[in-house]
Structure formats: C-alpha cells, structure tokens
Amino acid sequence: MNLKRVAPLFVLMALVAAAFAFRLDRYLTLEALKDHRALLLVFVESHAFLAAIGFVLAYAAVVALSLPGATIMTLAGGFLFGVPLGATLTVIGATVGATLLFVIARSAFGDLLRQRAGPFLARMAEGFRKDAFSYLLFLRLVPAFPFWAVNLVPALLDMRLAPYVAATALGIIPGTTVYTAFGASLGQVFDAGDDVRLKDVFSPTLIAALVGLGLLSLLPVALRRLRKAPS
Template sequence: MPDDTTARPGWTRLWPLALILGALVLAYALGLQRSLSFDALAAHRAALTGFVAAHPAAAPLLYVLAYVAVVAFSLPGGAVMTLAGGFLFGPWLGAAAAVVGATLGACALFLAARYALAETLARRAGPLLGKLRAGLQRDGFWYLLSLRLLPVVPFWLLNLAPALAGMRLLPYAAATFLGIIPGTAVFAGIGAGLGQVFDAGGRPDLSIIFSPGILLPLLGLAALSLAGAWWRGRSRRMNGE
C-alpha cells in the first residue's frame, strides 16, 4: 500500500495551477471574458477615458495589474488589452504598460507551472527531454526570443512550455520582455487610432501584423535570434565544450 506521506508533497505542489484553473473557471462562469472584447471596449469607452482623465497616475498602474491577471490566468483578450492600452494612454505609454503587464503575468504563470510540475517532469524525463532541458538552459533565451517575435505561437503556450522544459526565470523573463515589444507596439499603435474607428462604427484590422511591411521585419529579427543560438552552439563545439 503506498505511503500517503510520500505521495502528498507531489500533489500539494499543484496548488498554484489549481488556483489558476479555478480562477479561469470562475471568470468564465461570471462571463468576464465578454468584458475582454472589442465590443465591450467600444461600449465603455466614455467611462474608461473619463477614469483615465480623472486618475492619470493610478490608471496606468491599474491597467498593468489587469493585464497581469489576464495573462497569469490565461484569459482570452490579450490583443484587446493591448488595443485598450494604446487607446487610453497613447501608443508609447500604452505599449510600455502592456509589455510590463504581459511580462509580469507570463512570469507568474511560468513560476506556477515550474513549481507545480517541473520537478516531477525532470525526474521522469527521458534522454530526449533531458537534452532539450540542457539546450534550453544554455540557449533558451535565443529560442524563446525567436518565438516571441513571431505572432504565430499562442502566447499561453510559450508561457507554460519553457517552465515545463526547465528554462530558468531570468532568461525567460528577458526573452519575453524583448520579444513582445515589436508586436505590442504595433497593436498599441492601432489602439491609439480607435477613436476614429469607434466613430465610424467599424472594427480594427488586426491582420495588419501579418502584412509584409510588419511581418518581414519580425521574421528578420527572429532569424537573427536563431543565428545567435547557432553561433553560441558552434563556438561551444569548436572549444570542445
């Protein structure tokens, strides 16, 4: 019969992910996901802009905290949050606040996943996962930076996978912060012009990020990041490491 005292610690480490899952279920039960939509932003534009005008110092801080919660609990609506940042605070402050909020939220989810599952996965890892973990510990910053630059991999997946694969927090946070700046700046810039879109009764064209003028530079930056990882690996092989 298994000893409960040895089985319990592994299960108790799951509480951060259980908390996140519970918050996600509660958010959907309360319909909070409907508040993270373009229609909701348009409907509450007067109240939001009035609050920002009345509380110019507190509003950006509250926005960052809200963005942290959205990302940490993996709620849908990150793009709308970034649009709202540009709309409420302008393209520069809006982009900066969105980058900070998204990075902090991603780090919170990363730490929760690593605390809950990384140790168990490391004990059960086979040779392939072991090599992957070693590679991420050496060059994870460059690989994650490349993926963050390209708006093709789901944001929540890139928050969880590095934690489960054994990446360290500092390079994860740095790659996340730097990697999301270009795309966030584009969406915040779109958000800064939402007033005219609202007045015309239209919707913002978010597919602009896939236009050649924006996507090709992002591909170039991602390629440079991968080249950095390749060069580091080549240097280690030449030095016999």
C-alpha cells in the first residue's frame, strides 16, 4: 500500500469523524439558518468579500466530507447573496469540493481497482471513459442520484480530471439555480412563519425539464453509436 496515496483519504476520514463528533451537521439545517439569519446577514453586509470566500470554503468542505447539508447550503447561498451571486458561489464551492473528493478517491483506490478489476468492471470502465463527459453530465443534471455517489463513481472508473470538473460545473447549474432562487425567498417564508418543504422546490414540470436536459446530454453518445452500428 502506497502511504502517500492513501494518506489524504485517512485525513478526510478523520475530518468526517470529527465533523460528526462535534455535531457540525446541526448547523446545516433550516432551523439553524432561521435562528442565525440576522447575524449572518449583518456579516454579509459588512464583510461581503470575506463572507463570499467563507461560503465557498464551507460549501467545498460540506461536499468533500459528504456531510448531509449541501441542499441547505445552496438555499443559504440564495438567502444571503441573492440568486446570481449565490448560484455562482455555490457552483464554485460544490465543484471544488467534488473535485477534491474525486482526486482523493482516484489516488487512493484507482490503482487498486485497476489491478483487481475483472473483465466486466474493466469493460464498464472503458465504456464510461469513452463518453465520460456526457455520462457524468447526465448524472449531474438529473436530480435522482446522490451527489456523493456521483462524486466517487467517476473516480473509481478512472475518469480524467478536466472533463470531470467541466461536467460537474455545468451539470449542477440548473438545479443550483432553482434551489438558490427558492433560498432567496426564505426571508419572506421565515417572517410568515410558514413551513419550508424542500419537496416543493422541484415541481413535476421542472423535474421533467431536468430529465430532458439529461437525456439531451446523452445525444452525442447515441449518435456516435449509431454511426458505428453496421448498416
């Protein structure tokens, strides 16, 4: 075992354990956002640049550690910064965190899996690599797959870094924009004393639109296979 390759993984696991030991996840709730909103808004207004950097770093940490709170962070981005800036900061933070987890997983497990991969896994990895950008873009666009799992699977299938980063950043923009817009209206919801139900964010029409975008991202794969099919 190459200790240099697995050391970042052990550090990441230790950070995950520490986060749960100190119950940091209790701050990643709508209740916490509601309770601390006045303090947060004052800080953002007084220290806009520092608040933006802190938000990106915090979001990246939540994603890299796979903590259950990315959705709340996205809502908080809209609530604190508005839609354009909040969505931009969220995409940057999520992409940085996902990329960090990807690099660590690929470094720690990539060689081991390649050495022990059977014929089926080898063929699946080869097929994924040929159209990795389109496949990952589909997985990012369609809101049906756990974000942490989509972060890890491409690493285990030996996807290259550049298309991973590009597909991640592009693929999360639509969903991020929707959640950020919803987050921008949270102040009115809090003031009215209404309950916030995350399931209300995505309507059936919007989900259908995202699925349609996901299927569209697979169009290059379908066309390439049609051209290769015997006539």
